[in-house]
Amino acid sequence: MEEFVQHFINGIGLGSIYALIAIGYTMVYGILQLINFAHSDVYMVGAFLGYYMGQLISKWNIVPLPSYSAFFMSLVGAMAGCALLGLTIERFAYRPLRNAAKLNALITAIGVSLFLEYAGQIVFGADPKVFPNLLEDSDVYTSESGNIRITQFDLVILAVSLCLLFILNFIIYKTKLGKAMRATSFNSTWASLMGIPIDRIISMTFVIGSSLAAAGGILVGIKYPKIEPLMGMMIGLKAFVAAVLGGIGNLTGAVIGALIMGLAEQFVVGYISSTYRDALAFGILILILLFKPAGLLGKFGVEKV
Amino acid sequence: MKRLALITALTLVFSIACTKKDKASDTGVVQGDEILVGEYGSLTGSEATFGIMTNKGISLAIKQVNAAGGVKGKKLKVITLDDQGKSEEAATAVTKLITQNKVIAVLGEVASSRSLAAAPIAQQYKVPMISPSSTNPKVTEVGDYIFRVCFIDPFQGTVMAKFAADNLKAKKVAILTDVKSDYSTGLATFFKETFVKLGGEIVVEQSYQSGDIDFKGQLTSIKTAKPDAIFVPGYYTEVGLIARQARQLGLKQPLMGGDGWDSTKLYEIGKDAINGGYFSNHYTTESTDPAVQKFIADFKAEYGEVPDGLAAMGYDAAKVLIDALNRSTELSPKALRDAIAQTKDFPGVTGKISINEQRNAVKAAVVVQVDGARNRYVTTVNP
Numbered sequence: 001m002e003e004f005v006q007h008f009i010n011g012i013g014l015g016s017i018y019a020l021i022a023i024g025y026t027m028v029y030g031i032l033q034l035i036n037f038a039h040s041d042v043y044m045v046g047a048f049l050g051y052y053m054g055q056l057i058s059k060w061n062i063v064p065l066p067s068y069s070a071f072f073m074s075l076v077g078a079m080a081g082c083a084l085l086g087l088t089i090e091r092f093a094y095r096p097l098r099n100a101a102k103l104n105a106l107i108t109a110i111g112v113s114l115f116l117e118y119a120g121q122i123v124f125g126a127d128p129k130v131f132p133n134l135l136e137d138s139d140v141y142t143s144e145s146g147n148i149r150i151t152q153f154d155l156v157i158l159a160v161s162l163c164l165l166f167i168l169n170f171i172i173y174k175t176k177l178g179k180a181m182r183a184t185s186f187n188s189t190w191a192s193l194m195g196i197p198i199d200r201i202i203s204m205t206f207v208i209g210s211s212l213a214a215a216g217g218i219l220v221g222i223k224y225p226k227i228e229p230l231m232g233m234m235i236g237l238k239a240f241v242a243a244v245l246g247g248i249g250n251l252t253g254a255v256i257g258a259l260i261m262g263l264a265e266q267f268v269v270g271y272i273s274s275t276y277r278d279a280l281a282f283g284i285l286i287l288i289l290l291f292k293p294a295g296l297l298g299k300f301g302v303e304k305v
Numbered sequence: 306m307k308r309l310a311l312i313t314a315l316t317l318v319f320s321i322a323c324t325k326k327d328k329a330s331d332t333g334v335v336q337g338d339e340i341l342v343g344e345y346g347s348l349t350g351s352e353a354t355f356g357i358m359t360n361k362g363i364s365l366a367i368k369q370v371n372a373a374g375g376v377k378g379k380k381l382k383v384i385t386l387d388d389q390g391k392s393e394e395a396a397t398a399v400t401k402l403i404t405q406n407k408v409i410a411v412l413g414e415v416a417s418s419r420s421l422a423a424a425p426i427a428q429q430y431k432v433p434m435i436s437p438s439s440t441n442p443k444v445t446e447v448g449d450y451i452f453r454v455c456f457i458d459p460f461q462g463t464v465m466a467k468f469a470a471d472n473l474k475a476k477k478v479a480i481l482t483d484v485k486s487d488y489s490t491g492l493a494t495f496f497k498e499t500f501v502k503l504g505g506e507i508v509v510e511q512s513y514q515s516g517d518i519d520f521k522g523q524l525t526s527i528k529t530a531k532p533d534a535i536f537v538p539g540y541y542t543e544v545g546l547i548a549r550q551a552r553q554l555g556l557k558q559p560l561m562g563g564d565g566w567d568s569t570k571l572y573e574i575g576k577d578a579i580n581g582g583y584f585s586n587h588y589t590t591e592s593t594d595p596a597v598q599k600f601i602a603d604f605k606a607e608y609g610e611v612p613d614g615l616a617a618m619g620y621d622a623a624k625v626l627i628d629a630l631n632r633s634t635e636l637s638p639k640a641l642r643d644a645i646a647q648t649k650d651f652p653g654v655t656g657k658i659s660i661n662e663q664r665n666a667v668k669a670a671v672v673v674q675v676d677g678a679r680n681r682y683v684t685t686v687n688p
Contacts, residue, residue: 003529006554010521126389127353128542130573137553147528151553224518224546226574228351234516269522274512275484277522 002147007270008263013154013223015262016161020216021239022246022254023168024209030185030249031205033102037109038089039213040236041116042082046214047131047227048124049078054132071134075160075218079211086210090203120229131225134218157219164215165255168208172251177204185249238278241285247298256296260284335409335636340379342367342626343386343402345413345423350390351515351542354568355415355615359437360385361608362619363412366627369603376630384408392422399423403430409630409638410435412622415615416540417441417488424451433642437622438564438587438615441487445664450638452645452664454622454653455587458488461563462495464585464670464686465536469561470503472672472684473583475533477508481523481547483539484512492538492563508532513547515540520547524554534558540565544582545574552578559583567614572678582675583683587614588655589671591682600654611679614655621653 021043028036053074054065063069093112097105141150172178183191184201192198220235221227242261246253261281268280288296335341344363346356367381375381384406386398395414402408403426411427411434414420420439427434428448436444436453440461445451469475478500483489497507509530511523524547527535535551535558537544544566551560560582567586571579590601590611600620604612612620628651629644630636648660656668669687673680 003525006525006528007522010519010525013521014519121349126349126351128351128570128574130570133576139555142555146555149553149555153553220518225549226518226542226546230516231518235518265519266522266525269511270526274523274526278514 002143002145003270005148007266009148009150009154011263011266012259013157013262014265015259016158017216017219017223018235018239018242018261019255019258020161020164020212020219021236022242022258023165023251024213025240025243026246026248026251026254027205027209029243030251031181031188031202032094032105034094034105035109035240036206036209037106037236038093038112038116039209040232040239041113041120042085042089042210042232043213043217043220043236044120044227044229044232045085045116046078046082046210046217047221047231048120048129048217048229049081049214050074050134050218050221051129051131051227053077054134058132066133066136068135071156071218071222074134075215078214078218082214082217083207083211086206086213087203089210090206095199095202117229117232124229126229128226128228131221131227133225135222153223157223160215160219164212168212168251171208177201181205234278238281241282245285245288245295247292247295250295250297250299253295253297335379338379340376340381340630340636341406341408342381342383342623343399343406343408343411343413344383345386345388345395345398345402345411345419346415347390347419348385348387350388352390352416352540354541354570354613356387356390358568358613358616359413359415359619359622361604362437362612362616362621363623365604365607366620366623368607370627376627377636379636381627381630383412388414388419390416390419392419395419395423396426399426399434403427403432408432409636410626410641412437412619412626414439415618416486417444417491418486420444421447421487424448427451431642432638433645435622435626435645437618439488440564441491442665443487449646449664450642452625452660454625454658454666455564455618455655456668456670457665458491458563459495461585461670462492462497462538463499464672465492465538465561465563465583466496466499466503466505467686468583468585468672468684469500469534469536470505473534473559473561475505477506477530477532479509479511479527479530479532479535480507481520481527481535481537481539482510482512483515483543485514485516486539488563488565489538489540493536496536496538513539513543515543517543518546520550521554524551524556528554528556532558534561536561538563538565541568541571542574545571545579548575548578548582564614566675567680569613569678572675575675579675580677583672584675584680585670585686586673586680587670588617589673589680589682594654596652597654617654621655621658624653625651625658 024039058065138152180196180201242257243254246257265281348356388395388398415438417439420436424447428450433450438455440458442457482493562584564586566584633640633644651658658666671685672683674683
């Protein structure tokens with residue numbers, strides 16, 4: 001039982017990181033019907049921005065390391081940097097192709113992804129970097145037998161993810177911008193007829209999605225302090241799968257899908273076989289899609305010809 | 306018209322490429338006053354420190370021999386290609402070294418998976434290849450032109466199994482293997498064999514893939530099995546993270562591993578969590594042997610850092626090659642191969658090297674303990 005609880009805690013920790021990245025995929029898809037493959041590399045850039053922020057903070061002695069202020073400074077810095085990156089990618093790579101065939105934009109997304117990965121290898125160096133110690137880890141809770149442990153990292157990751165998701169929810173459902181986003185997602189032609197500046201709304205979508213990816217990068221950095229330019233590949237794939245699992249285009253679905261992925265992976269490792277970790281996690285995806293082709297919360301739309 | 310010009314140009318390029326290929330039959334026979342030696346390694350990529358340190362070791366050995374007059378009146382020159390830590394790149398690099406640069410011999414790689422990708426090419430062109438530190442047995446089984454100057458996995462696995470049973474008095478051990486790596490699975494297999502023979506028990510076997518960052522699931526299962534020690538025969542990047550997560554889950558058992566742990570990054574990533582871990586290695590900087598101390602002093606003077614085991618292996622691989630070049634009857638790959646095969650009791654910095662019939666080196670291993678950024682000598686295990 002205790003082992004089960006520990007696997008559950010591990011799974012939630014992993015799942016909440018997947019969630020932050022999955023949201024970026026699902027938001028862009030919801031509005032543009034574009035799978036933004038470069039998203040996982042924005043996440044990588046986010047982790048590296050955090051790495052450099054951490055180094056600057058300790059070099060100029062702005063705040064002591066490790067501390068919450070250092071963590072939040074890096075978090076905000078990386079999110080701002082990635083927001084800018086997302087804006088740039090949208091402006092120069094995707095906007096010119098707005099009216100081209102869907103496939104062209106998809107190929108461009110793959111191109112941007114590869115560009116970021118290999119530019120990262122040149123700029124950051126291909127060898128793994130050790131993420132600075134932004135936050136001290138300690139046990140927050142230990143069960144009497146010592147078999148269940150919750151560390152500060154687990155809590156911080158969950159808290160930051162929840163906070164960001166809450167803010168996102170607020171933006172989408174309570175602000176004018178959110179309303180415009182939902183309208184664009186529903187039908188962009190009609191939205192523009194109603195006077196919604198489509199281009200600006202799409203840019204904002206990229207800004208929000210990219211800054212969430214950056215937050216994911218920092219959280220992964222503090223928990224697993226090894227970052228490298230290709231770190232986005234696998235985690236990006238899993239987050240994408242999580243988004244599809246939950247019903248791509250649906251925000252709540254992405255979060256639920258991500259948590260399912262995180263938990264499934266941990267339980268597969270714990271009770272079946274660690275070798276089949278990814279295989280079985282993706283197998284679950286196939287199963288769910290067999291019975292619910294649009295994902296758990298996705299709406300199945302019949303395309304009218 | 307434009308098209309005609311293009312076709313003519315293509316035909317020209319093609320015919321030049323073809324004539325170049327025809328010359329490949331005389332690979333590696335030295336004609337000028339320089340002896341070209343090829344080296345391929347992971348100068349970038351996730352195991353970059355392996356390639357960089359090996360390269361430094363090799364360069365030092367070559368520099369020293371050139372300063373002393375070279376081999377048979379000729380200077381040695383190393384051509385180094387980066388394989389980015391990818392098997393397919395390793396194969397390309399070795400093909401290029403042999404067919405284009407026409408090297409007399411190839412040095413490399415550290416990782417067994419990459420050596421295994423490159424070895425068939427060296428064998429096909431009949432150019433001797435010496436791997437400094439690929440410990441998987443299959444590497445030299447590729448053919449009679451493939452050598453190594455390190456011990457092999459069965460030995461390394463055996464050493465750690467003996468160490469766990471005799472020194473740590475462990476009865477129950479958990480194994481966490483990198484299933485993507487020939488090196489890691491090899492070590493795990495032989496560890497298991499010996500440890501069970503010595504009366505121990507493997508309580509749980511878990512695996513991961515290189516590149517993974519989350520190991521908590523595996524470690525939670527290991528924790529439930531309550532082992533006395535955990536054997537993690539992986540590479541330093543993952544081992545550092547594994548150590549951290551093990552401590553986060555409250556696992557206090559000692560971690561053990563092989564020479565894949567040997568990098569200063571291990572401590573940078575693992576921090577205090579990796580302290581106290583044991584691993585088998587090719588040599589120790591704490592050796593009192595004057596030859597080792599001289600090598601360390603020379604290396605420090607050249608690069609300003611302490612050589613790790615892989616730098617020492619690179620140095621020895623180059624030294625064995627130089628020794629063979631000196632003894633070789635003529636400067637051709639064939640004669641060189643025979644000379645390397647006859648290497649006996651060569652005094653390397655990582656111990657006395659003799660090449661056996663399987664083209665493997667027979668030598669002792671040391672077990673060291675991680676203590677901050679340095680590794681303390683614990684014991685020596687003989688073959």
